[in-house]
Amino acid sequence: MTYLSDMGYVHRDLAARNILVDDNLVCKVSDFGMSRVLEDDSESAYTATGGKIPIRWTAPEAIAYGKFSSASDVWSYAIVMWEVMSYGERPYWEMSNQDVILSIEEGYRLPAPIGCPVTLHQLMLHCWQKEYSQRPSFSNVLSFLDKLIINPSSMITLVNDALSFPDSPEEMPDYPLFISIGDWLDSIKMSQYKSNFLAAGYTTLDSIATMSIEDIKRIGVCLIGHQRRIISSIQSLRLQLHHIHQSGFQV
Known part of the structure; x- marks a missing residue:
């Protein structure tokens, strides 16, 4: 996805169902039927009208305004992460598409699957920030995951740094500390x-x-x-x- 993003491609339909796995367990992104090319600027976005949208995997700005970008693919990528960590659970379970849309708007995000490292769920939450400009880029995500792959024991020590992506304009929101x-x-x-x-x-x-x-x-x-x-x-x-x-x- 880092490669596709750098080349100016927006996939629009990232989901576990569209990831192919070969005999050597190499995963490959597939199904480019909804993809588009941002020819002028790979950092820009384009607006789509009409057509069906995979609601459970799609970023809120893409659902509401048809605005697709690499940042909306990052949102979808985190849903794929959640699918993998939950061993194939359906995102948002039996909620209707309309309930999913309303819940996301109210700030609801998928909870960590059982056994999912805190670090990975924090990464998902960072990818699910409402403001698309605050989400990490694919190169940020790749760099962070590379660190975990090279040194799995850092899964714990990196918890505090899970949201510290170099190009991210903001850290995790500063939630107020309630007294009671x-x-x-x-x-x-x-x-x-x-x-x-x-x-x-x-x-x-x-x-x-x-x-x-x-x-x-x-x-x-x-x-x-x-x-x-x-x-x-x-x-x-x-x-x-x-x-x-x-x-x-x-x-």
């Missing part, structure tokens, strides 16, 4: 569930960071939209707490 569960729920306009969390024994931010979607349902959050908003915020909180603990601070 009430403050956190207030910030995402879900304060009506304070008693639900406390009654279920979730009294610290660290305990909240371990919650899954099933835990959210179990404490009485029944509305799907509210479940999505809370679990998305928990993902952000989890990353923030991880960085804080790595730095030696206690919450």
Whole structure:
């Protein structure tokens, strides 16, 4: 994909189903039926109208405005990473395409598959930034993955550097550090569930960071939209707490 991007190609349909694997386990990108060439500038974008779009693999700006670029391919590449790490799960599971679109707009991102290294999931999240200009380039991604391949033990030590790509204009968003569960729920306009969390024994931010979607349902959050908003915020909180603990601070 680094090669294709450097050559000015936008694939538009990156997905595990379009990756061929030969006898030597070499993976090759295939199916260029939707691809286009950016002849003037490989860093630019083009606007498409009409036609079907693979919603679950497509960046939000491409869905909303038909704006495709190498950055939208980077978004799709991270979905492929998630497919591989989840051993072929369907992205967003049984959610409808419309629910996927709304969830992404609200800030929801796919959680880390079971057993997925934190470093790789942070890379996915960086590729899924809403602003396409803030996503890493394919050359950034390639350089980072090369480091992991050469030195797999760095999978842990590189956690704090997972989002430090040379050409990236911004680091991971600086999420506010909430003093209490009430403050956190207030910030995402879900304060009506304070008693639900406390009654279920979730009294610290660290305990909240371990919650899954099933835990959210179990404490009485029944509305799907509210479940999505809370679990998305928990993902952000989890990353923030991880960085804080790595730095030696206690919450």
